[in-house]
Amino acid sequence: MDTRQTIDTFIEFYRSRGHERITGSSLLTSPDDPVLFTSAGMHPLTPYLEGTRPHPSARRLVNNQRCLRTTDLDEVGDPTHLTVFEMLGSWSLGDYPHSDSLRWGHELLVDGFGLDPGRLHVTVFGGDDEVPPDTGSIEVWSDLGVPIELTIEDNWWSNGPVGPCGPDSEIFVWTGNGPPVGTPTTDPRWVEVWNHVSMRYRRFPDGRLEPLPVSNVDTGMGLERMLTVLQGRRSVFQTDLFRPWTLVLPRLWPGLDLAGERLVLDHLRSGVVVVGDGVRPSNTGRGYVLRRLVRRALTTLWRLDPGISLGDLPDEPVRHTLDHFGQDSLPVVREILVSEERRFRALLERGRTVVSRHRSRNGGPLDDGDFHYLHDTHGLPRDLVVSLLNEG
Numbered sequence: 579m580d581t582r583q584t585i586d587t588f589i590e591f592y593r594s595r596g597h598e599r600i601t602g603s604s605l606l607t608s609p610d611d612p613v614l615f616t617s618a619g620m621h622p623l624t625p626y627l628e629g630t631r632p633h634p635s636a637r638r639l640v641n642n643q644r645c646l647r648t649t650d651l652d653e654v655g656d657p658t659h660l661t662v663f664e665m666l667g668s669w670s671l672g673d674y675p676h677s678d679s680l681r682w683g684h685e686l687l688v689d690g691f692g693l694d695p696g697r698l699h700v701t702v703f704g705g706d707d708e709v710p711p712d713t714g715s716i717e718v719w720s721d722l723g724v725p726i727e728l729t730i731e732d733n734w735w736s737n738g739p740v741g742p743c744g745p746d747s748e749i750f751v752w753t754g755n756g757p758p759v760g761t762p763t764t765d766p767r768w769v770e771v772w773n774h775v776s777m778r779y780r781r782f783p784d785g786r787l788e789p790l791p792v793s794n795v796d797t798g799m800g801l802e803r804m805l806t807v808l809q810g811r812r813s814v815f816q817t818d819l820f821r822p823w824t825l826v827l828p829r830l831w832p833g834l835d836l837a838g839e840r841l842v843l844d845h846l847r848s849g850v851v852v853v854g855d856g857v858r859p860s861n862t863g864r865g866y867v868l869r870r871l872v873r874r875a876l877t878t879l880w881r882l883d884p885g886i887s888l889g890d891l892p893d894e895p896v897r898h899t900l901d902h903f904g905q906d907s908l909p910v911v912r913e914i915l916v917s918e919e920r921r922f923r924a925l926l927e928r929g930r931t932v933v934s935r936h937r938s939r940n941g942g943p944l945d946d947g948d949f950h951y952l953h954d955t956h957g958l959p960r961d962l963v964v965s966l967l968n969e970g
């Protein structure tokens with residue numbers, strides 16, 4: 579199954595069970611949101627999940643939502659984490675119980691996507707001093723014959739310190755060569771593809787946890803991870819969705835190790851989507867996330883060869899990604915990549931001089947005051963100074 583068929587299969591499964599398809603939002607959150615980017619499919623639906631007002635369309639919803647997680651930046655390079663990724667989501671706003679969601683989830687994976695049920699494992703909330711174990715989910719999974727592992731923190735879902743939250747049940751698929759061994763927490767070849775959250779609590783700023791007026795269900799399936807499983811690949815980067823990039827990058831900039839190749843692809847592609855959603859580079863907020871993505875990609879490339887230029891990147895992969903997300907900003911993307919590269923090169927040159935002068939004057943290691951001085955007076959961010967110091 580390719581990307582299109584996978585998305586359609588998910589959406590159709592839920593539509594035929596009474597879910598209304600809603601359009602996914604952009605990566606940009608609303609201005610009063612403390613979080614910079616949409617980080618999960620439920621994120622734009624927060625007011626409806628909290629029950630403050632009814633959703634204008636329906637109580638059963640389905641969509642495909644692009645997400646960005648800065649918290650996963652350091653995971654990028656492994657087989658399953660991306661900065662920008664897509665979440666296929668389904669919701670019940672106080673309509674049907676979590677147990678129905680689990681049964682449908684199993685049906686879709688096995689009958690809809692054709693997965694061998696023997697490759698599935700789930701994790702379930704084992705209870706803590708505030709909320710009892712999720713016995714409802716244990717019953718359903720036992721009935722379906724899926725092995726269960728109980729955890730505590732990993733099976734409690736929240737999108738931040740306050741707001742809607744609840745126990746969840748995560749579905750893992752075995753991606754190893756032989757028959758499955760171990761459990762999701764003991765063997766990384768169990769890859770989490772789908773999370774079913776029983777969103778029935780709300781956390782308040784004072785730490786209080788209260789049941790919501792109605793129990794909701796919120797599920798999120800990682801599109802790229804599902805593609806990896808369906809296409810029998812080793813990593814998300816080997817799926818059809820990334821093909822236009824993997825055809826080009828290793829030939830354009832050969833010699834990177836696997837983690838470096840993945841990072842460059844992920845960060846450039848994520849940067850393209852962020853620009854496509856209207857973000858421009860800056861020293862704060864969303865613009866700084868964009869700047870960091872480009873700089874991290876360049877730092878990796880320049881370790882290989884300081885002469886590499888993003889101007890050499892062909893249009894094709896950029897255009898493919900913009901088309902995929904319904905964006906239209908090829909000339910802007912190209913202009914930003916090249917101007918950010920020029921800016922970063924100039925900053926590095928200035929940085930090297932300033933850091934070595936500062937160092938020879940002060941001797942010892944830099945302290946917080948030095949970092950502040952280099953940042954405020956010379957515009958050198960701390961992470962950049964640290965990497966310059968590591969250069970020797």
Ligand code: ATP
Binds near residue numbers: 659663
């Ligand atoms: P993990 O523990 O693997 O980082 P998570 O528990 O943070 O995942 P959830 O918040 O439950 O993930 O998100 C729902 C689904 O979205 C996951 O089951 C996974 O398929 C997908 N997903 C989450 N983070 C990423 C990411 N950085 N890149 C690609 N897919 C992701």
Ligand code: MG
Binds near residue numbers: 748770
């Ligand atoms: Mg999860």
